[in-house]
Amino acid sequence: xxxxESNVIISKDINRSINEICSDIPFDKLFIITDxxxxxxxxxxxxxNDYVKDAIQISLPAGEENKNLDNVVKxxxxxxxxxxxxxxxIINLGGGVISDIGGFAxxxxxxxxxxxxxxxxxxxxxxxxxxxxxGFNFAGYKNEIGTFTMPEKVIxxxxxxxxxxxxxxxxxxxxxxxxxxxxxxxxxxxxISFDLNHINYPKLSALIEESIKIKQHIxxxxxxxxxxxxxxxxxxxxxxxxxxxxxxxxxxxLHGEAVALGLIGELYLSCKMINFPVGKYETIRNYILSVYxxxxxxxxxxxxxxxxxHDKKNTAESINFTLLKDVGVFKIDNFCxxxxxxxxxxxx
Amino acid sequence: xxxxESNVIISKDINRSINEICSDIPFDKLFIITDxxxxxxxxxxxxxNDYVKDAIQISLPAGEENKNLDNVVKxxxxxxxxxxxxxxxIINLGGGVISDIGGFAxxxxxxxxxxxxxxxxxxxxxxxxxxxxxGFNFAGYKNEIGTFTMPEKVIxxxxxxxxxxxxxxxxxxxxxxxxxxxxxxxxxxxxISFDLNHINYPKLSALIEESIKIKQHIxxxxxxxxxxxxxxxxxxxxxxxxxxxxxxxxxxxLHGEAVALGLIGELYLSCKMINFPVGKYETIRNYILSVYxxxxxxxxxxxxxxxxxHDKKNTAESINFTLLKDVGVFKIDNFCxxxxxxxxxxxx
Numbered sequence: 011x012x013x014x015e016s017n018v019i020i021s022k023d024i025n026r027s028i029n030e031i032c033s034d035i036p037f038d039k040l041f042i043i044t045d046x047x048x049x050x051x052x053x054x055x056x057x058x059n060d061y062v063k064d065a066i067q068i069s070l071p072a073g074e075e076n077k078n079l080d081n082v083v084k085x086x087x088x089x090x091x092x093x094x095x096x097x098x099x100i101i102n103l104g105g106g107v108i109s110d111i112g113g114f115a116x117x118x119x120x121x122x123x124x125x126x127x128x129x130x131x132x133x134x135x136x137x138x139x140x141x142x143x144x145g146f147n148f149a150g151y152k153n154e155i156g157t158f159t160m161p162e163k164v165i166x167x168x169x170x171x172x173x174x175x176x177x178x179x180x181x182x183x184x185x186x187x188x189x190x191x192x193x194x195x196x197x198x199x200x201x202i203s204f205d206l207n208h209i210n211y212p213k214l215s216a217l218i219e220e221s222i223k224i225k226q227h228i229x230x231x232x233x234x235x236x237x238x239x240x241x242x243x244x245x246x247x248x249x250x251x252x253x254x255x256x257x258x259x260x261x262x263x264l265h266g267e268a269v270a271l272g273l274i275g276e277l278y279l280s281c282k283m284i285n286f287p288v289g290k291y292e293t294i295r296n297y298i299l300s301v302y303x304x305x306x307x308x309x310x311x312x313x314x315x316x317x318x319x320h321d322k323k324n325t326a327e328s329i330n331f332t333l334l335k336d337v338g339v340f341k342i343d344n345f346c347x348x349x350x351x352x353x354x355x356x357x358x
Numbered sequence: 359x360x361x362x363e364s365n366v367i368i369s370k371d372i373n374r375s376i377n378e379i380c381s382d383i384p385f386d387k388l389f390i391i392t393d394x395x396x397x398x399x400x401x402x403x404x405x406x407n408d409y410v411k412d413a414i415q416i417s418l419p420a421g422e423e424n425k426n427l428d429n430v431v432k433x434x435x436x437x438x439x440x441x442x443x444x445x446x447x448i449i450n451l452g453g454g455v456i457s458d459i460g461g462f463a464x465x466x467x468x469x470x471x472x473x474x475x476x477x478x479x480x481x482x483x484x485x486x487x488x489x490x491x492x493g494f495n496f497a498g499y500k501n502e503i504g505t506f507t508m509p510e511k512v513i514x515x516x517x518x519x520x521x522x523x524x525x526x527x528x529x530x531x532x533x534x535x536x537x538x539x540x541x542x543x544x545x546x547x548x549x550i551s552f553d554l555n556h557i558n559y560p561k562l563s564a565l566i567e568e569s570i571k572i573k574q575h576i577x578x579x580x581x582x583x584x585x586x587x588x589x590x591x592x593x594x595x596x597x598x599x600x601x602x603x604x605x606x607x608x609x610x611x612l613h614g615e616a617v618a619l620g621l622i623g624e625l626y627l628s629c630k631m632i633n634f635p636v637g638k639y640e641t642i643r644n645y646i647l648s649v650y651x652x653x654x655x656x657x658x659x660x661x662x663x664x665x666x667x668h669d670k671k672n673t674a675e676s677i678n679f680t681l682l683k684d685v686g687v688f689k690i691d692n693f694c695x696x697x698x699x700x701x702x703x704x705x706x
Contacts, residue, residue, distance in 0.1 A: 079431070083427070086496060086497070086502070086503060087497060090496065090497045090502060091497075114466075117505070118462075118466070118503045118504060118505055119502070119503060120502065120503075120504075121491065121493060121501070121504045121506055122505070122506065122582075143469065145469060148434060148438065149435060149438045149439075151438065153469070154434070154438060154467070154468060155434060155466045155467060155468075156466060156468075157465070157470070158469055
């Protein structure tokens with residue numbers, strides 16, 4: 011990691027923030043990486059900026075399926091052809107795919123050029139913006155190749171969220187619910203009471219800031235995910251299985267929609283295994299099911315458990331979960347067997 | 359950088375060193391990366407070792423031209439297919455190409471698995487073993503893509519050097535002459551008096567150890583090559599140009615053969631520009647020309663200067679050199695013009 015964690019700017023004026031940051035970082039050439047969605051919806055908000063209008067643009071096709079080696083090579087080739095040097099600077103303008111792949115390409119080009127992330131989805135603002143993970147999918151595995159490299163700066167602006175579809179918005183919001191569950195009651199109360207149908211953007215901005223701080227605080231203590239950083243996977247063991255299963259179906263769920271259901275399942279396991287308070291569990295479950303569609307797990311429990319067992323972090327017939335004793339109090343390395351998990355899935 | 363610099367083991371018994379290191383590092387699977395030369399000449403020295411004989415071997419074609427993305431992908435694919443995990447361990451057995459490419463592949467696989475380098479040429483023992491540089495050639499540029507990542511351990515054994523051709527041996531020795539020039543008179547005296555035609559291996563082992571310590575000491579002060587690490591490029595600006603030129607000819611020079619001539623040229627510039635003692639210069643020049651063939655630079659001076667100007671670190675019509683005021687006393691950022699460099703080339 012080559013930069014401290016305090017590198018996130020909650021911006022009220024995106025163009026002013028870009029000016030301030032770019033004038034602070036000496037660079038010879040500026041590059042901006044977009045995908046075809048952010049080129050259309052997000053770049054217009056900043057394209058008149060003096061720095062951005064002189065930047066060399068590298069545009070990639072949008073979508074998780076494009077987070078691959080071909081597009082890493084495309085970035086490297088464009089950087090080489092355009093004469094990028096160690097002293098060049100890259101802006102990654104996009105969701106998690108762009109910050110992951112752009113950050114990876116930057117972290118290896120000439121053994122590392124500096125980059126700034128401007129995340130443009132709620133999910134990437136609260137999740138991908140902190141933590142320094144970069145990478146791309148390889149040989150069928152998510153993020154199989156990557157580095158831990160901190161961006162110089164991350165600029166968060168809710169202006170980019172105004173063009174998001176509601177489903178994309180609540181998908182990102184699931185990670186904020188998770189951050190609340192692993193941190194404290196006060197933040198959880200604010201998250202639950204926030205009106206998702208009439209979004210107050212200044213209020214949202216403050217909630218995002220708090221969410222990022224929660225993640226940063228955990229990442230700082232365990233940057234390479236050797237112990238407590240695993241709590242950031244809360245809800246994700248069951249969530250990933252539901253997401254993978256849904257991808258095989260006609261109407262796949264978004265990442266956060268699956269994680270929201272995973273949070274219910276893993277909170278239920280928390281009640282059963284380490285006495286998470288049942289009353290709180292029910293409140294949270296009701297809230298989640300008021301925002302997200304549930305999944306009828308009947309007859310697919312075994313398939314979902316099989317998907318969890320195939321997750322690279324698990325072996326044999328029990329699965330390792332990080333669970334909660336209470337809001338903000340977690341315990342790693344809880345091994346749950348198939349029957350316990352199947353029971354939890356009936357709650358989702 | 360994820361490990362301290364004091365990670366080099368000067369081994370008297372390579373198999374015992376492997377046993378000690380592998381028993382100290384918990385891992386699930388062991389991989390060993392070789393090229394077809396080291397597979398034939400070096401692997402036999404360790405293939406009966408209990409750890410090595412259970413290791414999964416990944417063999418690459420030998421040669422600088424194979425330090426490319428295709429072979430990085432080959433390593434990543436083999437690691438994935440063989441079920442490598444974050445907790446796996448990789449041994450890179452070979453010269454600089456294998457430690458560079460194997461180290462790079464390891465540094466990005468699942469965001470970083472640990473690796474051990476066993477350099478098998480003199481050049482890689484004294485040069486590539488310390489410093490944490492990994493990488494591969496891309497789009498016609500050397501080491502265009504890479505990371506700074508320290509190996510867990512580097513094991514140095516002169517046993518591997520016994521099968522080296524004399525030319526390969528003295529090619530590596532040029533980097534030791536360079537290390538002597540940038541460090542101290544005592545070490546330089548030992549380097550000059552060492553009998554290259556009747557090699558005393560225990561003595562050589564001690565000289566290699568000292569050479570590595572010189573490099574480590576510099577790298578520790580400037581791991582990302584922002585200032586004084588540049589002194590490690592002493593002799594290399596002219597050396598690289600001679601190497602590139604010779605590659606276009608029928609009988610190309612080895613890297614160290616070109617660097618040895620580069621040392622003469624840059625020592626000459628040191629005399630002219632910042633008063634390196636002329637008597638010492640003549641002693642060193644005579645020594646180098648007693649070991650290495652000189653190059654007739656008549657009529658090719660302009661071509662060589664053009665090659666230097668095309669080096670990515672230089673612009674315009676002057677070239678930035680790190681020069682010596684005396685043995686062990688250096689000054690960065692000396693700008694020499696075409697005429698001065700042409701004069702220096704007549705000495706090589």
